[in-house]
Amino acid sequence: MHIMEGFLPPAHAAAWTAAAVPFVVAGSRSIARILKENPQAKLLLATSGAFAFVLSALKLPSVTGSCSHPTGTGLGAVLFGPSVMAVAGAIVLLFQALLLAHGGITTLGANVFSMAIVGPWIAYGVFRGIRGLRGSLAVAVFFAAMLGDLATYVTTSVQIALAFPDPASGFTGALLKFTSIFAFTQIPLAIIEGLLTVIIINLLSQYSRSELVGLRFIPGEAK
């Protein structure tokens, strides 16, 4: 869920940018390290970024009639890992702002924080956790994608509530207000994205085994 350009007051926009920068810097360091060993990985990274961008251009059916799009956060996090997603996500969000005027430059930091940092880390943590407890792949993927989505939406609500506390009940009231409004669209969307991600991973493990092995998503010998 993108916070649009100019929506956040300057101080908040700056603070969220400052919060997002260390993750993106750490991510680009780890990318630089990967690239030093293996220059070809550059293409894989560009591919995953472009893939995430195109995912967000696909329309998802939504209950309220308005169309929304998959975030691809969960999918990217389980396939490529969350630290790489911070950079790939930041690139995708910047392109969405510059190419589509979707999201924004001043709110880039806040959006990166919710969509490229919190979402992927939660998704990855849930995925690893469920797999660690010997949960099935489908269950792990479903909850990773769904909870990653929900974490993103809750983070966005917190960001907005912090910026615009309720005149009477302050931050708590504002948070309650925004989580409940966004819940109408975001909870069904999160479930749909969870289902979609399971379908994608199932099809991938059927048809793209060697690619998944190459990404070290499933163990085995790469072709």
Add this chain to the structure above:
Amino acid sequence: MLTSDGFAWTNRWHRHHPAEKGLLAGGMLVLAVTLPAPTTAPIIIAVMFVTTVLGAGIPAVTWLRLMALPSGFLITSVPFLALSLNFSSGLQVVFSPQGLEVALSVLLRSLAAVSCLTFLTLTTPTIDLVPLLRRVGVPPAVVEIMLLTYRLVFVFLERAATGHQAQIARQGYVGLRNTLRSLGLLVTSLFQRSLERSRRMEIGLTARGFQGELRVLAPKRSISRARVASAAGLLLGVAAAGLVLDATVR
């Protein structure tokens, strides 16, 4: 192809140095978020509309359509800034005049900021702006990944659109079940083809001695002093007009 990107490459100002357009859009954006919105924002929206439509020659309809796109977010959140929850005597939802004031100023500020972004989107190819990032300290490896990503986005978009069209023609999006299945298939084939393509590109580049750096000839463009001066003048003018108006209204 994306309509906005098409205009970015063909508008009247597409040969102008990206830093000139970046200065105007970025400067206005800073003004939009820092100056008092009720007075400055309408001026910024008007100025950006005139520069985009009359200056760069973008059709007004295209401008409006791109401006309308992010309004979904505004519709779902701005009205709720004007409502207030009160817990003191049970749960009460009340209309708050103070909240309405905030809501209106956020609405104006956002629209003004979006008009700056829209100007940039419609007049400047994104790829022209990416090299500017290198100057602000983004590592060259990341910049190069961005350049590659940009190229691949359009390759994949076209592929996704073709696949989507084929699925629609086969009733692939009738009902929620089919829709999810079709989307899953589309994404899967996209993923498979994307990786396949990246592998082919890898082999092709390795065969040509790829060492981790792509060298391309950038078109040489000089920064026009006159245009930088007029952008700066415009920024100063808008800032002054906004502040003066704000002082007189109060």
